[in-house]
Each structure stands twice: as C-alpha cells, then as structure tokens.
Amino acid sequence: MAIGEFELIRRFFTKQAVKQASTVLGVGDDCALLRVEERQDLAVTADTLVEGVHFLPDVDPESLGHKVLAVNLSDLAAMGAEPRWVTLALTLPHPERAWLQSFARGFFALAERHGVELVGGDTTRGPLTITVQALGLAPREHALRRSGARPGDLVYLTGELGTAGLGLKIRQGSTDIDDPTAVVRLEKPEPRIDAGIRLRGLASSCIDVSDGLAADLGHILEASGVGATIEWDRLPLTDGISRYIVETGDWRMPLSAGDDYELCFTVPPANRDALEQRLAAGDCPFALIGRIESQAGLRLLRDGWSIEFSQDGYQHFTRD
Amino acid sequence: MAIGEFELIRRFFTKQAVKQASTVLGVGDDCALLRVEERQDLAVTADTLVEGVHFLPDVDPESLGHKVLAVNLSDLAAMGAEPRWVTLALTLPHPERAWLQSFARGFFALAERHGVELVGGDTTRGPLTITVQALGLAPREHALRRSGARPGDLVYLTGELGTAGLGLKIRQGSTDIDDPTAVVRLEKPEPRIDAGIRLRGLASSCIDVSDGLAADLGHILEASGVGATIEWDRLPLTDGISRYIVETGDWRMPLSAGDDYELCFTVPPANRDALEQRLAAGDCPFALIGRIESQAGLRLLRDGWSIEFSQDGYQHFTRD
Incomplete structure (x- = not known):
C-alpha cells in the first residue's frame, strides 16, 4: 500500500x-x-x-x-x-x-x-x-465461564430473543413485517457489558447468544455436563417476532437465529433474589426462561409438548 | 461453515x-x-x-x-x-x-x-x-521502545542484512544466484526473541526490520528526534548478497528490502561492553553498523560519499 x-x-x-x-x-x-x-x-x-x-x-x-x-x-x-x-x-x-x-x-x-x-x-x-x-x-476467580451450570440453576436471558434474526429477514426482503428496531438490533447490536459485570459472583455460567439460543445454551450444557428445559411461554419475544410467527408458523426461528448478542446465563436458586435486584438496578431487561437439569440435552416446553433439541439441529418430539 | x-x-x-x-x-x-x-x-x-x-x-x-x-x-x-x-x-x-x-x-x-x-x-x-x-x-520500565535513541548512541543490527530480499528475488526468478539459506530466511524467518531479552536495560531503542533497514531505522530516528550515519563497510552482508550486488550493481537492495526480521537497536556508549558481552553469550550474530547523531536524517557512508536517505525514498547524494 x-x-x-x-x-x-x-x-x-x-x-x-x-x-x-x-x-x-x-x-x-x-x-x-x-x-x-x-x-x-x-x-x-x-x-x-x-x-x-x-x-x-x-x-x-x-x-x-x-x-x-x-x-x-x-x-x-x-x-x-x-x-x-x-x-x-x-x-x-x-x-x-x-x-x-x-x-x-x-x-x-x-x-x-x-x-x-x-x-x-x-x-x-x-x-x-x-x-x-x-x-x-x-x-480473579469472578470471570463467568460456560462450565459452572448445575442442576437446579435457573436459566436467564437478557433482552429479547430472535430480534436480529427478524432484522435479517427484513433486510433480505423475505418478510413484509415492518420492525425497524429489529434491523437496528441486527446491524448495531449492543454488547451487554454492564449486565455481565452485574452477574459477577452470582451467575454460575454465562455465554453470549451469537449462534442462536439453542446452540449457545447447548454450549453451556455441554461444558457443564448438564441439560436444561426452557419454557416457550417465558421467552421474551417482541411484537414483531410474535407477528412473524403468526404469519409464517416458523416458531423455531427465534431459537435458532443468531446475532442477538444477548447474554444467556444460569443462577443458583440461592442467588436468585440478589441477581434479580442487581440486574433490575441496571437498564437491561432480563427474563427467567428455564431450569438446568441433570438429564443431558436441551428441551423446550411448548403447548404441552416437550421438544428435544439435538446437537445436529434435528429435533425430536415427545409428549410431555 | x-x-x-x-x-x-x-x-x-x-x-x-x-x-x-x-x-x-x-x-x-x-x-x-x-x-x-x-x-x-x-x-x-x-x-x-x-x-x-x-x-x-x-x-x-x-x-x-x-x-x-x-x-x-x-x-x-x-x-x-x-x-x-x-x-x-x-x-x-x-x-x-x-x-x-x-x-x-x-x-x-x-x-x-x-x-x-x-x-x-x-x-x-x-x-x-x-x-x-x-x-x-x-x-516494567524495561521494554525497548523506538523513542530512546540519543546522539552518540551506537547502532547495531542482529544477523544479516537483505537476506530475505535476496530470497524473494530468487523465488521470483529475477536472479540466478543460488542461495537456499536466503529463501529459508524469507519463508521461515526466526524471531530474535532471545536477543531482544538480552537487550533489556542496555539498549536505548529497538525495532525489528520488516520494511527494510532504511525505513525501520528511520522510525527509530523519527520517534527519538535524532539522525544517524551508518557505514557501508560495517553492514553484515552474506556472500550471496555480495555476489548479487557485484552482478547487478543494486547495492541499495539490502537497505530497502524488508522481511529480514532482524533487530536494529541503539546502545549508549557506556553500555557497549556489557551489551556485547551479553549478546555474545547468546547464539545470535550482531554487528555495530553506525552511530546516532543530533542532525536529523539517515546517512550512509559508502566509498567516501555520504548518501542521504529521505522519507519518501528519494536519495540525495553529497560528497563526504
């Protein structure tokens, strides 16, 4: 040059x-x-x-x-x-x-x-x-790893789920839903620095959602040698995502879409109140979405069904 | 992927x-x-x-x-x-x-x-x-910066000059000189880690030669607010380089060719003996090639001429 x-x-x-x-x-x-x-x-x-x-x-x-x-x-x-x-x-x-x-x-x-x-x-x-x-x-000793989740821990997520995924579909012209905040979320994601710092000493594990909640929570489960069940009704979905699901029937998108850069983390029940107080003092929304279990694998409770996510993306359905 | x-x-x-x-x-x-x-x-x-x-x-x-x-x-x-x-x-x-x-x-x-x-x-x-x-x-306080050279300091170089440049010409087929070590030097340069550590506390400045000696020593001079004269007869040239210069007349090549990854450094005269002893205890050859001066610019003494290198690569010749 x-x-x-x-x-x-x-x-x-x-x-x-x-x-x-x-x-x-x-x-x-x-x-x-x-x-x-x-x-x-x-x-x-x-x-x-x-x-x-x-x-x-x-x-x-x-x-x-x-x-x-x-x-x-x-x-x-x-x-x-x-x-x-x-x-x-x-x-x-x-x-x-x-x-x-x-x-x-x-x-x-x-x-x-x-x-x-x-x-x-x-x-x-x-x-x-x-x-x-x-x-x-x-x-020292207060960094948040992927490997600390234990059965009984609660699973949380900051912000909303799948918003960047909707932004991508809007950018690609594959949906006619009008949601400018989803496009902003895709193109200018906000790293959850403040929330991460607030989790120190309270969360047992943490990851950022870059490849989709199912994949990234899967990394926590694998590193920690545990499983989890998350509940559909607890997932923080925007109006735009809800409309997208109604229009397309594609309810899996928010679980598999990447690029949200929200934090997914686990918290021992004893730390729950302290964690929620500390996070509430910040400006980042958060939601309890599920629980860590000793049985390996990631399961989603939806409409009375338990849906198993497997590592290769194949989904195995079982009646709850 | x-x-x-x-x-x-x-x-x-x-x-x-x-x-x-x-x-x-x-x-x-x-x-x-x-x-x-x-x-x-x-x-x-x-x-x-x-x-x-x-x-x-x-x-x-x-x-x-x-x-x-x-x-x-x-x-x-x-x-x-x-x-x-x-x-x-x-x-x-x-x-x-x-x-x-x-x-x-x-x-x-x-x-x-x-x-x-x-x-x-x-x-x-x-x-x-x-x-x-x-x-x-x-x-702390012992890292080698570019900015510490002072008038009177001695200028040194590890290894040889222009070897990688010759290797490039061999690889490009633009010379018929046979010098496999030059090609190795181009493709597998050895970072002078041990020599750098030996310079701590003794050298007043240091840089690695990636863009050519003239350019990189120029960075030291600029950062230190000084000038230097280097002497052609002191430059460590391999037989391959010497033959290349005889064949082509292109004696500037070893001064301008990059990719040698040797260290060029300056040493206050008071540290000279200690420096040379410490380096000699390692396995890296080194040569004294010139001296730092208060007059800005980089000069080369060659065959009784003083040749001035200027920043834009233009060379200004003056009789010594």
Missing part, C-alpha cells in the same frame, strides 16, 4: 478520545504496552467479519465499524469482563476516505461508550476482512 | 504441547483468561498476512504457518518481551485437511520453541487472510 494510503488510514484511527490510564504505551511502536492491575485476570477474544459471509458488500460502513467491535465486546460481556483495549486488523481492497471515515465513526462511537482504547493492529490490502481482538479485565 | 468443517479445523488447533502455567482458561470459552505476573507489562501486537499481497497462492502452508507467527513474535522481540500467548484469526476459502495439517505443523513448531500457547481466535470462510495477535510480557 502506498505511503499516502497508509497516512489516510492512520488519520482515521489515531483520533480517539479514550486514553486508558493503564496504557503504558499506545499505538506507534512495535507493540502496545498495557498494565494489568493486581487481582485482575486478562480476558482475551478475537472475532473476524468477512464481506459476503458476515455482511453484504453494500453494508453501511458505520454499522460495520460498530458491529465488528460489538461482537468482540459481547464476548467480554459474557465473561463478566470490563473492556479496556482492542487491536484492529483491517484488510480492505482500496482505502476510500468516505468509507473509512464512516467505519471509524461507528467503531469509535461504541469504543468511547465503553471506554475502550485502540492500541494497535494492522492495515493491509486485500478482500474486505476485519479482525478485532478485545482485551478486558475481570476480578 | 458446516459443523464438520469446524470440527476439522478444531482438531488441528487443539493439539498443542504448550500449556502456560499463567493461562487460567485456554481455548473453548467466550474468552481466554490470562494471568499477568506482578511487575510485568503486557506487550500486544497484531499482524495480518493476505494471499496475493504478502504471500503467493502456491506458498508452502507449513512455511506460512511459521511466518504468520514469526512476524508477530518479531514485534515482541523488538520490545524485549517474552512471548506467552497468541490468538489466530484464520479466514480460508475451503478447509482442506492436508493444507490445515501442514499450516498447523509450521505454526506449532515455532510456537513450541518459544513456549507460546494458542488461547483463542476465529475461523471463518472467505479469501485466505490470516491475522495473529501476540501477547508477551516485559518487566
């Missing part, structure tokens, strides 16, 4: 408002140098978005800048970690001023809201591919 | 020998959890290699696996940091068993030699693009 192009890119990524006190050395040397406070562990995650796979070529670059950061912050949220730093590896065919400006605006608007500092990365020429690595801190 | 494909990939990247004691939680949750020892700072870097830009489509995947890790470890070496953890974001068009096996072999062979643990990442479908983020530790 020519010097001028690099300069263009640098200009858009060096004007950030956030400076972490714990950043010893930021962008501009061979590495960034970061200081981790005592009694904290470092949480690390990396996610890639690829044009044509994770987003369409005509995606709004501001939404893309937001989303590539959001999906990584969501992984930190699922650990109960507080985001601190990110690196950005941006591969793009040809740097265009307007595109970069818009991408950076979306990226930094979200970064600023969560006090995240960009401390390094790489800019290369090639097919549009974006990898963000996010670094956060969690108090 | 289908489950089967993910499983295939997972198989190649979960069989690693290195387990860091300071890894609280490795691959398999929303984030890895890492413990940074007291009095250490965390060094972070990320670099991307793109097919058709940084490597040819027919590259040996084992070399590619080595190189994408090596270029990142080299950034840690340039900070005097000890590598600990990496994440790997691998975007590839279609996972092929033989390719993945070979890529993983090159990646993990280098990782094992430096005690580096893979703790996370992402695998996505798309044009072949690889981003590694490397995390290392350096004692």
Whole structure:
C-alpha cells in the first residue's frame, strides 16, 4: 500500500478520545504496552467479519465499524469482563476516505461508550476482512465461564430473543413485517457489558447468544455436563417476532437465529433474589426462561409438548 | 461453515504441547483468561498476512504457518518481551485437511520453541487472510521502545542484512544466484526473541526490520528526534548478497528490502561492553553498523560519499 494510503488510514484511527490510564504505551511502536492491575485476570477474544459471509458488500460502513467491535465486546460481556483495549486488523481492497471515515465513526462511537482504547493492529490490502481482538479485565476467580451450570440453576436471558434474526429477514426482503428496531438490533447490536459485570459472583455460567439460543445454551450444557428445559411461554419475544410467527408458523426461528448478542446465563436458586435486584438496578431487561437439569440435552416446553433439541439441529418430539 | 468443517479445523488447533502455567482458561470459552505476573507489562501486537499481497497462492502452508507467527513474535522481540500467548484469526476459502495439517505443523513448531500457547481466535470462510495477535510480557520500565535513541548512541543490527530480499528475488526468478539459506530466511524467518531479552536495560531503542533497514531505522530516528550515519563497510552482508550486488550493481537492495526480521537497536556508549558481552553469550550474530547523531536524517557512508536517505525514498547524494 502506498505511503499516502497508509497516512489516510492512520488519520482515521489515531483520533480517539479514550486514553486508558493503564496504557503504558499506545499505538506507534512495535507493540502496545498495557498494565494489568493486581487481582485482575486478562480476558482475551478475537472475532473476524468477512464481506459476503458476515455482511453484504453494500453494508453501511458505520454499522460495520460498530458491529465488528460489538461482537468482540459481547464476548467480554459474557465473561463478566470490563473492556479496556482492542487491536484492529483491517484488510480492505482500496482505502476510500468516505468509507473509512464512516467505519471509524461507528467503531469509535461504541469504543468511547465503553471506554475502550485502540492500541494497535494492522492495515493491509486485500478482500474486505476485519479482525478485532478485545482485551478486558475481570476480578480473579469472578470471570463467568460456560462450565459452572448445575442442576437446579435457573436459566436467564437478557433482552429479547430472535430480534436480529427478524432484522435479517427484513433486510433480505423475505418478510413484509415492518420492525425497524429489529434491523437496528441486527446491524448495531449492543454488547451487554454492564449486565455481565452485574452477574459477577452470582451467575454460575454465562455465554453470549451469537449462534442462536439453542446452540449457545447447548454450549453451556455441554461444558457443564448438564441439560436444561426452557419454557416457550417465558421467552421474551417482541411484537414483531410474535407477528412473524403468526404469519409464517416458523416458531423455531427465534431459537435458532443468531446475532442477538444477548447474554444467556444460569443462577443458583440461592442467588436468585440478589441477581434479580442487581440486574433490575441496571437498564437491561432480563427474563427467567428455564431450569438446568441433570438429564443431558436441551428441551423446550411448548403447548404441552416437550421438544428435544439435538446437537445436529434435528429435533425430536415427545409428549410431555 | 458446516459443523464438520469446524470440527476439522478444531482438531488441528487443539493439539498443542504448550500449556502456560499463567493461562487460567485456554481455548473453548467466550474468552481466554490470562494471568499477568506482578511487575510485568503486557506487550500486544497484531499482524495480518493476505494471499496475493504478502504471500503467493502456491506458498508452502507449513512455511506460512511459521511466518504468520514469526512476524508477530518479531514485534515482541523488538520490545524485549517474552512471548506467552497468541490468538489466530484464520479466514480460508475451503478447509482442506492436508493444507490445515501442514499450516498447523509450521505454526506449532515455532510456537513450541518459544513456549507460546494458542488461547483463542476465529475461523471463518472467505479469501485466505490470516491475522495473529501476540501477547508477551516485559518487566516494567524495561521494554525497548523506538523513542530512546540519543546522539552518540551506537547502532547495531542482529544477523544479516537483505537476506530475505535476496530470497524473494530468487523465488521470483529475477536472479540466478543460488542461495537456499536466503529463501529459508524469507519463508521461515526466526524471531530474535532471545536477543531482544538480552537487550533489556542496555539498549536505548529497538525495532525489528520488516520494511527494510532504511525505513525501520528511520522510525527509530523519527520517534527519538535524532539522525544517524551508518557505514557501508560495517553492514553484515552474506556472500550471496555480495555476489548479487557485484552482478547487478543494486547495492541499495539490502537497505530497502524488508522481511529480514532482524533487530536494529541503539546502545549508549557506556553500555557497549556489557551489551556485547551479553549478546555474545547468546547464539545470535550482531554487528555495530553506525552511530546516532543530533542532525536529523539517515546517512550512509559508502566509498567516501555520504548518501542521504529521505522519507519518501528519494536519495540525495553529497560528497563526504
């Protein structure tokens, strides 16, 4: 890439408002140098978005800048970690001023809201591919893992289910339901950082819903060696989703659609009141949707039927 | 990507020998959890290699696996940091068993030699693009920055100059010089981790030579607000490079060719003896090549001429 192009890119990524006190050395040397406070562990995650796979070529670059950061912050949220730093590896065919400006605006608007500092990365020429690595801190022994769910624990979900899935169907033109908030949820998901931090010390396990509730809760069940039953009537569905289900009969969509970036977590019954109080003091809605059981597998109670989800997506129906 | 494909990939990247004691939680949750020892700072870097830009489509995947890790470890070496953890974001068009096996072999062979643990990442479908983020530790206040060079400091270089550049010309078929070690240097560069650690507390600045000595030493000069003169007769050139220069007259190549991943560093005269003793105890060759001066700019003394390198690559000749 020519010097001028690099300069263009640098200009858009060096004007950030956030400076972490714990950043010893930021962008501009061979590495960034970061200081981790005592009694904290470092949480690390990396996610890639690829044009044509994770987003369409005509995606709004501001939404893309937001989303590539959001999906990584969501992984930190699922650990109960507080985001601190990110690196950005941006591969793009040809740097265009307007595109970069818009991408950076979306990226930094979200970064600023969560006090995240960009401390390094790489800019290369090639097919549009974006990898963000996010670094956060969690108090030792208080990070939220997938493996801590125990029989009897309650299963909760933040926000609503399947909203991003409906947004995708709207974007694809495969439904005529008008629900602008679903499209916003798809394109500019809000990582549940505050909720994740509130779960520390109370939740027994946590994951973010990126691949669909059935799949992601399935990861908790597998890591914890347990099963669960969730109840259809408890699932937090928006009016838009309810209308979609009435119109299409496709009630499985909210359980299988990804990209919601809500937190699914489990709580021992003894912690229930404390958890609900602590979450209610935040601004994130949440719902109790089911219970962990010793019997392996994920079951859904719906209209008096127990529907078994199996790992390969095949669903096995049994009368309750 | 289908489950089967993910499983295939997972198989190649979960069989690693290195387990860091300071890894609280490795691959398999929303984030890895890492413990940074007291009095250490965390060094972070990320670099991307793109097919058709940084490597040819027919590259040996084992070399590619080595190189994408090596270029990142080299950034840690340039900070005097000890590598600990990496994440790997691998975007590839279609996972092929033989390719993945070979890529993983090159990646993990280098990782094992430096005690580096893979703790996370992402695998996505798309044009072949690889981003590694490397995390290392350096004692507080002892990381090697670009900005510490002062007039009078001596300029050193590890290894040899331009070897990878010659390897590229051999690979491209634009020279008939036979120098297999130059090709190895291009395709499997060795990050100078041990040398970087030996420089702690003695070197005043350091950078790794990825874009060519003139450009990278230029970064030190700019960050430090100084200039330098290097002497042609002191430059460590292999027989292959010397023959290349005799045959082509292109003596600038070793100064401008990138991909050597040697360390260029500066040392206050008072530390010279200690530095040379400490480096000599390692297995990495090194050479004194010049001196830092207060006058801005980079000059080369050659055959009685002083040749000025300017930032845009234009060279300005003056009689010494």
